[in-house]
Each structure stands twice: as C-alpha cells, then as structure tokens.
Amino acid sequence: MSASPAAIEIVGLHKSFGRHVALNGLDLCVEAGQIAGFLGPNGSGKSTTIKILLALLRADGGRIRLLGQDPWSDAVALHRRIAYVPGDVSLWPNLTGGQAIGIVSRLRGGLRRERLAALLERFELDPTKKARAYSKGNRQKVALVAALASDAELLILDEPTSGLDPLMEATFEACIRELKADGRSVLLSSHIFAEVENLCDTVTIIRQGRTVESGTLADLRHLHRTTISVELAGPIDDLAAVPGVHDLVIDGRHCTFTASDPELNGILAELSRRQATGLVASPPSLEDLFLRHYAAPDDVPAAARVPVR
Amino acid sequence: MSLDVIARPGGSAASHARPMSEPLRGWRAMVGFVLRRNWLRLSVWTLALVAMIPLVFESQRAAFPTPADRQAYAAVANTPTVAALTGVPYAADTLGGILVIKIWMTIAVALAFAASFLITRNGRAEEEEGRTELLRSSVLGLHAYTVAGYLVIGTFVVAVGALIALVATAVGLPAAGSVPLGGSFAGVGLFFVGVSAVVGQLASTSRSANAMAAVAIAVAFILRAVGDLNGSGDQAGWISWLSPIGWAQHMRPFGENLWWPLALLIGGGVALCWLALALEGRRDVGAGLVPDRPGPSYAGRFVSSPFGLALRLERASLAGWFAAALAMAVLYGSVAIAMADLIGSNSPLAAMLGIEAAAVMDTMLALLVMLVALVAAAFAVQSAIQLRTEEATGRAELQLSGGISRSGWAAQRLALPALGSGLILAVGGFVMGAAYGVARGDASPAYELAGAALAYWPGILVTIGVVIVAIGFVPRLAIALSWAWFALMAILSVFGELFSLPRWLIDHTPITATPRLPAADLALWPLILLSVIAVLLWAVGLRRFAIRDLQPGA
Numbered sequence: 001m002s003a004s005p006a007a008i009e010i011v012g013l014h015k016s017f018g019r020h021v022a023l024n025g026l027d028l029c030v031e032a033g034q035i036a037g038f039l040g041p042n043g044s045g046k047s048t049t050i051k052i053l054l055a056l057l058r059a060d061g062g063r064i065r066l067l068g069q070d071p072w073s074d075a076v077a078l079h080r081r082i083a084y085v086p087g088d089v090s091l092w093p094n095l096t097g098g099q100a101i102g103i104v105s106r107l108r109g110g111l112r113r114e115r116l117a118a119l120l121e122r123f124e125l126d127p128t129k130k131a132r133a134y135s136k137g138n139r140q141k142v143a144l145v146a147a148l149a150s151d152a153e154l155l156i157l158d159e160p161t162s163g164l165d166p167l168m169e170a171t172f173e174a175c176i177r178e179l180k181a182d183g184r185s186v187l188l189s190s191h192i193f194a195e196v197e198n199l200c201d202t203v204t205i206i207r208q209g210r211t212v213e214s215g216t217l218a219d220l221r222h223l224h225r226t227t228i229s230v231e232l233a234g235p236i237d238d239l240a241a242v243p244g245v246h247d248l249v250i251d252g253r254h255c256t257f258t259a260s261d262p263e264l265n266g267i268l269a270e271l272s273r274r275q276a277t278g279l280v281a282s283p284p285s286l287e288d289l290f291l292r293h294y295a296a297p298d299d300v301p302a303a304a305r306v307p308v309r
Numbered sequence: 310m311s312l313d314v315i316a317r318p319g320g321s322a323a324s325h326a327r328p329m330s331e332p333l334r335g336w337r338a339m340v341g342f343v344l345r346r347n348w349l350r351l352s353v354w355t356l357a358l359v360a361m362i363p364l365v366f367e368s369q370r371a372a373f374p375t376p377a378d379r380q381a382y383a384a385v386a387n388t389p390t391v392a393a394l395t396g397v398p399y400a401a402d403t404l405g406g407i408l409v410i411k412i413w414m415t416i417a418v419a420l421a422f423a424a425s426f427l428i429t430r431n432g433r434a435e436e437e438e439g440r441t442e443l444l445r446s447s448v449l450g451l452h453a454y455t456v457a458g459y460l461v462i463g464t465f466v467v468a469v470g471a472l473i474a475l476v477a478t479a480v481g482l483p484a485a486g487s488v489p490l491g492g493s494f495a496g497v498g499l500f501f502v503g504v505s506a507v508v509g510q511l512a513s514t515s516r517s518a519n520a521m522a523a524v525a526i527a528v529a530f531i532l533r534a535v536g537d538l539n540g541s542g543d544q545a546g547w548i549s550w551l552s553p554i555g556w557a558q559h560m561r562p563f564g565e566n567l568w569w570p571l572a573l574l575i576g577g578g579v580a581l582c583w584l585a586l587a588l589e590g591r592r593d594v595g596a597g598l599v600p601d602r603p604g605p606s607y608a609g610r611f612v613s614s615p616f617g618l619a620l621r622l623e624r625a626s627l628a629g630w631f632a633a634a635l636a637m638a639v640l641y642g643s644v645a646i647a648m649a650d651l652i653g654s655n656s657p658l659a660a661m662l663g664i665e666a667a668a669v670m671d672t673m674l675a676l677l678v679m680l681v682a683l684v685a686a687a688f689a690v691q692s693a694i695q696l697r698t699e700e701a702t703g704r705a706e707l708q709l710s711g712g713i714s715r716s717g718w719a720a721q722r723l724a725l726p727a728l729g730s731g732l733i734l735a736v737g738g739f740v741m742g743a744a745y746g747v748a749r750g751d752a753s754p755a756y757e758l759a760g761a762a763l764a765y766w767p768g769i770l771v772t773i774g775v776v777i778v779a780i781g782f783v784p785r786l787a788i789a790l791s792w793a794w795f796a797l798m799a800i801l802s803v804f805g806e807l808f809s810l811p812r813w814l815i816d817h818t819p820i821t822a823t824p825r826l827p828a829a830d831l832a833l834w835p836l837i838l839l840s841v842i843a844v845l846l847w848a849v850g851l852r853r854f855a856i857r858d859l860q861p862g863a
C-alpha cells in the first residue's frame with residue numbers, strides 16, 4: 001500500500017462534442033510510479049481523455065483526480081508537476097526547436113539544462129534549426145525532449161513515438177525506463193503493441209469512449225486463451241467434448257485449439273491420456289488481445305474487465 | 310482538402326524521375342484544383358469590388374444631379390487632399406470623372422491586395438504547410454501548380470476589370486470610358502500578381518510574403534501620391550511614372566482614355582511572373598532563396614513569457630504597420646501646410662464650405678489622424694487574432710499545458726495589440742504634427758496631434774474587445790468575423806458619407822464615435838463610454854475563453 005495518491009484516477013468520465021458522444025463512462029487508473037499503457041482504435045477517445053486531464057477540454061461528467069487534485073480548478077499548480085507531449089506537435093515555424101523547448105519548459109517551471117543537452121544528443125536533435133525545417137519526427141522529438149528533461153512527476157504522452165524511427169524508438173524506451181527507476185509515473189497512449197508490451201506495467205483499452213479492459217499485462221494474458229498445437233497418437237475425434245477446448249481444427253493426427261486458463265490442467269491430463277507428442281503452447285500475444293478488442297462489437301462482456309488491483 | 314486530382318492515371322515512376330523535362334505537366338488539373346479551393350474567395354472579392362461601382366455611381370448621381378452641379382464641383386475638386394489620397398482630378402464635371410475621383414484608388418489598391426493575398430495563399434502558404442511537397446512528388450511538373458495559381462488569379466483580376474467595364478456601361482456611363490476603366494483595374498491587378506509571385510519566391514513564410522507585397526503596394530501608392538501632389542493643372546508630376554498604380558492612373562478613363570500605359574502593366578506583370586518561375590527552378594521546395602541560418606539553441610527568459618513571445622513573433626508585422634503609419638504621417642503632415650496654403654488662396658472652396666481656412670485645415674488634419682487610427686486598428690486586429698491562430702495550430706495547447714492560467718496567457722498575448730496600437734497612435738500623431746509643425750515653424754502641433762490620435766485608443770480597445778468576444782464565443786469564425794468587423798468600421802468611417810449610409814450607423818463605430826480632433830471639440834463622455842465598453846468586452850471574452858474547450862483546427 002503506497003501512501004501517495006494515484007497519479008490518475010478517472011471514474012465514469014463523460015464528454016460530448018455537440019451531439020457526438022466522445023467519452024461515455026470511461027475509467028482509468030494510474031498508480032504513482034507506474035507506466036500505464038492507454039490503447040484504443042482511432043477515434044476511441046484517448047486524446048480527448050488526455051486533453052481533459054490537462055484542462056484543455058472540460059469534462060461533462062465523471063470523477064477525476066490528478067495527483068490527488070482536481071485537473072480543472074487546480075490546473076495551474078498541477079501543470080508544474082506534469083509534462084505533456086501532444087499527439088500532433090506544431091511549433092512556431094520561425095523559431096528554432098531549442099527556443100520552442102525553452103518556451104514550453106519555462107512555462108512549466110524550468111528544466112535541467114545538462115539533462116537537456118544529454119537528451120538532445122541521445123535523440124540526435126539539432127536545437128538551432130528553425131522549426132519549419134524539421135520533419136514530423138523531429139517536431140515530435142522537440143516536445144519529447146522538453147518533457148523528458150523536466151522534473152515532472154507525471155508524464156502524459158499522446159502517441160509520442162508515432163513519427164520516430166526504430167532507433168529513436170529504442171532510445172525513447174530506454175528513457176522511459178530511467179524515468180520509472182526515478183519513481184515517476186507515465187501515461188502512454190500508443191498504437192504500437194510492442195512498445196506497450198515492453199514498457200507498461202498496466203494497460204487500459206478503450207473503445208468508443210468506454211473502458212473495455214484494464215489491468216496488468218499478466219492479468220490480461222491470464223484472462224485469455226493459450227493456443228495449443230499437438231500431435232496425438234490416441235483418440236482425437238472426441239477432443240471437442242473436453243471442457244475448455246475451443247476453436248478445434250483437426251488435420252490427420254495433428255490438431256490445434258485454444259484453451260482457457262482455468263481448464264488448462266484438465267486439458268493437459270486429457271492430452272497425456274491420448275499420448276501427446278510434439279506439443280507447442282503459445283501464450284496469447286498482446287496483439288491478438290488488442291485486435292480482438294479493436295474489432296469487437298460494442299458489447300464486450302463486462303466480465304472481461306479486471307479492476308486494477 | 311481534396312487532393313484527388315493528383316492521383317491521375319499515367320503517373321509513373323519514370324515521369325516522377327524527370328520532372329524537369331516537362332515543367333508544366335499536369336497544369337490543367339491544377340487549374341481545376343486551385344479553382345475548387347478558391348472559388349468562394351474569388352467570388353466574394355469579385356462581388357465586393359464590382360459592387361462598388363453602382364453603389365458609388367448612384368450616390369454621386371444623387372449628389373450631383375445636374376450638369377451645373379458637376380461644373381460647380383469640378384471648380385473646387387482639385388484640392389491637395391484629393392490629389393494625395395485619390396489622384397489628380399480630371400473630367401470632374403462628368404459623372405465618370407467623379408466616379409474615378411471617388412472610388413478608383415480604393416478599388417485599385419483593394420484589387421492589388423486581393424491579388425497578392427490570393428497568390429500567397431496558393432503559393433507560399435501551401436508550401437509552408439507542406440502540401441506542395443505532396444503535389445510535386447506526384448506526376449506534376451515543377452511549375453504546374455505555380456503556373457495554375459498565376460493563371461487563375463490572373464483570370465480573376467481580368468474578370469473583375471471586365472465586369473466593372475460592363476457594369477459601368479450598364480449604369481449609363483459611356484463605353485469609351487468604361488472599358489479603359491475596367492482595363493486600368495485589370496492592369497493594376499496583373500502587375501501585382503507578378504509582384505506577389507516574385508515575393509512568394511523570395512520569402513520563406515506566407516506572412517513575410519504578404520508583408521513584402523503590402524510594402525510594395527504602399528511604396529507604389531506613396532510614389533504616386535507624391536507625383537499627384539506635385540502635378541500642375543490636371544496632370545500628375547513625373548514621380549507618378551515610377552509607380553505601377555500611377556501607370557494605371559495615366560490611362561485616364563473618361564478623360565483621354567489612353568491604352569498604351571496598360572501595355573506597361575501587362576508587360577511588367579508577365580515579366581515578373583517569368584522571373585518568379587525562374588527563381589522557383591533554382592530553389593528547393595519549402596525554402597526561400599535566402600537560406601536559414603542556425604538560431605539560438607534555447608529561449609531567453611523574455612521570449613518565454615507570452616508577451617515576449619507575441620512581440621518576437623509579431624515584431625515584423627508591428628514594424629510594418631509602424632512604417633505604414635510613419636510614412637503616412639510624414640507624407641501627409643508635410644503636405645498639410647501646402648494644402649492649407651492652397652485652400653487659403655483657393656477662396657471658392659473655403660467660400661463654398663463657408664468656413665475659415667484654419668477650420669478647413671483642422672478638418673483635414675482630423676481626417677488624416679483618423680487614417681492613422683485605422684492603421685493602428687488594423688494592427689490591433691491582426692495581432693489580437695493571433696490568439697486564435699495559436700489555438701488553431703495547436704500551439705496554444707502546448708503552452709497552456711504549462712503552469713499558466715488561460716486568462717493570464719491570453720491577457721499577456723493581448724497586451725501587445727493594446728500597447729502596440731497605443732504606440733502607433735502616439736508616434737504616428739506626433740510625427741504627423743511634427744512634420745506639419747516643421748513646415749509651419751512651430752512645435753506645438755506635434756503634441757496636439759499626438760493627443761488627437763491617442764483619443765482613438767479607447768475605440769481601438771473596443772475593437773480588440775470585439776475580436777476577443779469572437780474568439781471566446783465563435784472561435785472557428787473569429788478570424789473572418791474580426792476582419793469583416795474591421796472592414797465594416799473602415800468603410801463606415803471613410804466611405805460612410807460617400808455611400809450615403811444612414812447617420813446612426815456611420816456615427817456609432819468605435820472609430821467614428823471618437824471625437825474627430827482637432828476639428829471637433831474634445832468631449833470626454835464618448836471616451837469614457839468607449840473605455841467602459843472595452844472593459845466589458847475584454848472581461849466577457851476572456852472569461853469565455855478561459856472556460857470553454859480549446860478548439861484546434863481551422
């Protein structure tokens with residue numbers, strides 16, 4: 001039990017733009033010191049949630065605590081403890097990247113110049129260039145470097161790596177790990193599964209403005225089925241009747257099926273009774289898990305939701 | 310924005326690899342593309358410009374119904390004020406000649422601005438936003454998009470000229486004068502298509518391209534003003550030949566109806582477009598001809614404050630408006646004494662107006678001070694709408710995610726239009742008074758006119774207040790509404806009487822509600838009332854901006 005309040009606590013968040021409902025009862029929780037992944041298909045409401053956290057948009061309903069305070073009425077004080085990287089970074093074309101970093105950081109309350117210099121080097125960013133000469137990736141790096149060089153307790157990153165090349169992506173991941181080691185919290189919205197899998201302690205998946213799944217990566221995996229591929233010397237045709245076996249495909253003596261975790265023991269016993277050879281079991285990939293939610297119809301069973309511990 | 314035109318069949322890697330061999334490839338499709346993107350703007354500009362002709366014509370026919378009225382007007386029309394602002398009057402005893410005196414310069418300058426803004430919008434601005442890159446990377450030739458822009462905007466100015474010729478003939482003016490009238494407008498438009506084409510290649514941002522074009526128009530205007538002031542009889546002085554606007558004036562529609570100056574305008578416009586294309590062939594997409602040098606690697610404390618940032622971002626535009634106000638102040642201030650002499654000796658005018666020369670002088674100075682106030686108001690509007698620009702680009706979100714309140718941030722940004730306009734007023738009035746005073750050998754007008762100009766400050770703060778309320782309540786329309794508001798104010802205060810608009814409307818804009826010093830008496834209550842309205846508008850607008858959703862996107 002940690003004494004410090006959760007970094008982010010959202011319950012039942014609602015937000016509409018005119019008649020369009022963007023957020024419809026969204027829940028999100030990020031414990032202090034955690035890195036939380038925030039996923040969902042395009043237009044599901046990630047950026048909207050983030051902008052509400054930063055008081056750039058005003059919520060219509062719901063309960064939000066940010067570092068234990070109210071994100072709207074305590075905005076100015078909170079923003080000195082938070083660093084934000086927008087999804088679409090737009091800079092002043094006639095100012096240099098370094099000037100933009102300075103302006104953003106000074107408004108936030110300053111940064112460590114020596115840390116900034118190191119970050120500029122790691123991200124191979126030339127701060128003396130005019131922003132109009134930057135590529136999309138370099139514009140993103142400007143906001144990213146400004147955020148990473150700050151002393152913020154909480155970093156809110158909206159698809160921070162969407163313009164970065166793989167090498168820079170690796171640098172980014174290293175930087176986030178260092179932040180975590182410092183005990184700081186991160187909310188990371190992303191479409192890159194590998195990034196989330198590599199970095200995040202917890203994941204929240206939203207769809208159409210509603211949270212459809214959240215929990216630690218282990219929790220989420222646990223909820224989903226392992227794929228088993230096996231050769232059987234014994235009887236194979238009645239395998240479908242074994243409790244917990246789904247999506248069975250039989251090809252001669254070879255069969256493939258998915259198995260839900262709670263029944264795994266019973267299934268393994270059945271398999272060994274049928275003289276299994278060459279068994280391959282693959283855990284559910286995060287990607288499968290996400291894609292299932294991304295493509296799922298509206299009514300994802302509420303049972304699939306795990307409360308964050 | 311639709312880019313479907315570029316996805317035409319026949320685009321292949323081979324054609325992509327040699328764009329130089331067919332520099333115009335695809336221009337036809339681009340003409341369609343430019344038209345689709347601009348038809349509304351083109352229609353509005355055309356309508357606004359052409360509609361001036363019947364409006365002014367009818368009001369002048371009503372004002373001077375008989376030939377005798379026109380004769381009487383012609384006897385007194387040739388004043389330095391008219392010469393400086395609209396050109397040397399000629400054929401002032403005809404309705405056509407009067408139409409030219411009243412509205413020719415306004416339409417010509419407006420068309421020059423329209424041509425420049427449209428060329429920039431379809432050239433440098435596109436490139437700045439990276440869309441040109443997208444277009445050129447497809448099957449287009451190097452110059453196709455640029456040439457399409459020149460063709461469409463060139464056709465637009467010619468169409469405006471042709472429509473004006475038609476409308477002028479239709480209201481009953483002689484065709485022999487109406488056609489050169491239209492031709493003179495088309496000629497000015499074409500020349501400034503060329504000018505803005507070249508500055509679009511030199512500048513690396515659309516803002517500086519527009520600023521350079523505006524300076525070119527201002528220089529052309531001032532050169533011909535000097536020429537017109539130094540004329541003899543109804544002929545302008547030689548300096549007027551240094552200005553393309555002067556060339557068009559020398560066509561003298563409804564007077565001599567000369568055609569050959571039009572050749573200078575068309576030739577100049579085409580040559581400048583040619584030069585622009587040559588420049589385009591020699592530089593990279595996105596770059597100006599002057600390469601960027603490395604800048605500071607961190608921001609100083611001053612630039613990081615919202616006020617400092619506003620000053621840094623708008624210093625060029627502030628300097629430009631300042632230069633405009635100063636040029637106007639020096640020019641008109643120093644000719645004021647000559648005007649006063651002329652008016653004094655030109656007794657028919659004074660007699661007709663039934664006032665003394667000193668009062669005529671004050672009336673004229675009051676008009677000139679009001680023009681300085683309009684320049685200051687234009688700067689104030691342009692600077693205040695930057696608040697919305699920052700929001701629309703998403704840069705406001707970046708700043709407001711820092712430790713600063715929305716109203717604090719906005720108030721700091723708005724301090725620039727408030728203080729900057731005050732400075733333009735004070736310095737513009739002072740310099741005009743000084744120039745006039747030097748001519749008269751007396752220092753007191755400098756302070757007097759500085760005060761007269763500063764009286765417009767509350768009105769300008771109201772003007773800014775209207776912009777803030779628009780940004781607060783209808784952010785997506787705010788920029789268009791703000792300029793419409795400024796245009797309405799400028800038209801009512803300068804042309805209200807010319808168009809015979811209702812008095813209650815003319816007298817109740819922030820500019821016209823201000824006492825017209827030094828001609829009018831200093832009345833305090835309008836200034837107090839304007840200040841109170843300004844405070845209310847600022848408070849309501851800022852409050853709304855602080856509590857609404859930020860709305861990035863155009």
Ligand SMILES: Nc1ncnc2c1ncn2[C@@H]1O[C@H](COP(=O)(O)OP(=O)(O)OP(=O)(O)O)[C@@H](O)[C@H]1O
Nearest residue numbers: 017020022040041042043044045046047048049860
């Ligand atoms: N200012 C606005 N006005 C109207 N609708 C909006 C506005 N901002 C967002 N929306 C709508 O709200 C929904 C949520 O958008 P949001 O940007 O939060 O999605 P997102 O999850 O960040 O998507 P992406 O992955 O594409 O970034 C979308 O349907 C979007 O069209």
Ligand SMILES: [Mg+2]
Nearest residue numbers: 046047087158
């Ligand atoms: Mg988003």
